[in-house]
Amino acid sequence: WTAARELAAALVGDSAGDWDVEGKLPADVLLRMGAEGVLCPQVPQEYGGLGMDSLNCGELTAEVGSRCSSLRSVMTSQGIAAWCVARLGDDAQRAEWLPRLTSGALACVAFSEPDAGSDLSAMTTRIRPDGDDVVIEGEKVWTTAAAYADLILVFGRYADGAAAVVVPSHTPGVRTERRPDPLGCRAAGHADIRLDSVRLPRGSVLGGAGQPLGMLVTSALTYGRLSVAWGCVGILRACLAAACRHAATRRQFGKPLAGHQLVARHLADLMVDEQVATLICRQASGHWDERTPDLVTSAVLAKHVAARRAADGAARATQVLASAGARDGSVVARAYRDAKLMEIIEGSNEICELILAEQAVTAWA
Ligand code: FAD
Incomplete structure (x- = not known):
């Protein structure tokens, strides 16, 4: 996954802030990422994909998410589409659509x-x-x-x-x-x-005639939730790096911001957020790779925890940078807006809580 990661890093560079302000991703970046199979990295190699497991796909998603949540969102959509074709489609449909999704077509x-x-x-x-x-x-x-x-x-x-x-x-x-x-x-x-x-x-029509809506939606959303959760890990890593760099260099009251205990607490909380989100995503990806029955719940758990941590962490990082981050295009301002949306999509906070509560009652009552 190192090559895919380096490609994403080279293509995005430090342009994500400008793309955000313009409201548009460059066509050549999307085409290149798509044609290299980076947008749906779990597609098997026989269909032109990178054949990654969920854990490596997750780390790649976090890398893209740390640079540009818009591009990571495109990656999540492409990944869900490819996963649905692989999971719900028949052999002919897999042979028709998956090679297109790994060679530049966007979904x-x-x-x-x-x-x-x-x-x-x-x-x-x-x-x-x-x-x-x-x-x-x-x-x-x-x-x-x-x-x-x-x-x-x-x-x-x-x-x-x-x-x-x-x-x-x-x-x-x-x-x-x-x-x-x-x-x-x-x-x-x-x-x-x-x-x-x-x-x-x-x-x-994937897989032919009518199937239960709940099954179709759960199948698609499980991939999507895990992808969004890893994207949130990326948001947290970007925020942690920006906040620590700023707090180590900006001086107020005669010492670096990091030397003031109330600012140091923000950095510690951010580090905890990043670690918790990473560990819960690793657990869910482990369940995906081992195909355990816990997967559906652990993907909801990962998405819920990572999205909430990302929203809290991005707010904290914005607080640490203060005026230095308070402009369109800055890493933390972008993270602050992007992370809020992660609490709404692929099952809002409340919907995730309802699912988790139902699981809790089943397991613990
Ligand atoms: P509503 O369902 O109207 O909910 C409003 C509020 O009420 C929320 O806080 C919700 O949690 C709460 N609520 C609702 N029901 C309950 C309940 N039973 N108990 C407690 N609280 C409840 N959709 C796609 O199909 N494909 C996409 O690619 C896609 N991308 C998106 C990207 C963005 C940036 C956004 C904002 C949305 C996207 N969506 C997409 C739509 C997204 O899935 C929905 O916004 C999401 O499911 C929430 O639905 P809603 O916005 O209609 O809110």
């Missing part, structure tokens, strides 16, 4: 709708069989990377169950409208998507 994943946010069971997008085709009608909102994507993985109702369908973004009836001025991850290409009588061959 986004569309669950959320105007009236289906936390409650995805309220989804109304319909995927209807029609002869050898399917026809899709619906509206999706806030889809990360949709502004860049060649392929959209759309989740919707299918017969009595649900399905996930791979929709090329240029298909007639697909309309994408950029979300202006998001709070954070401003270059991640969030967009709303309208699907009006979108007709595709039935072979575009």
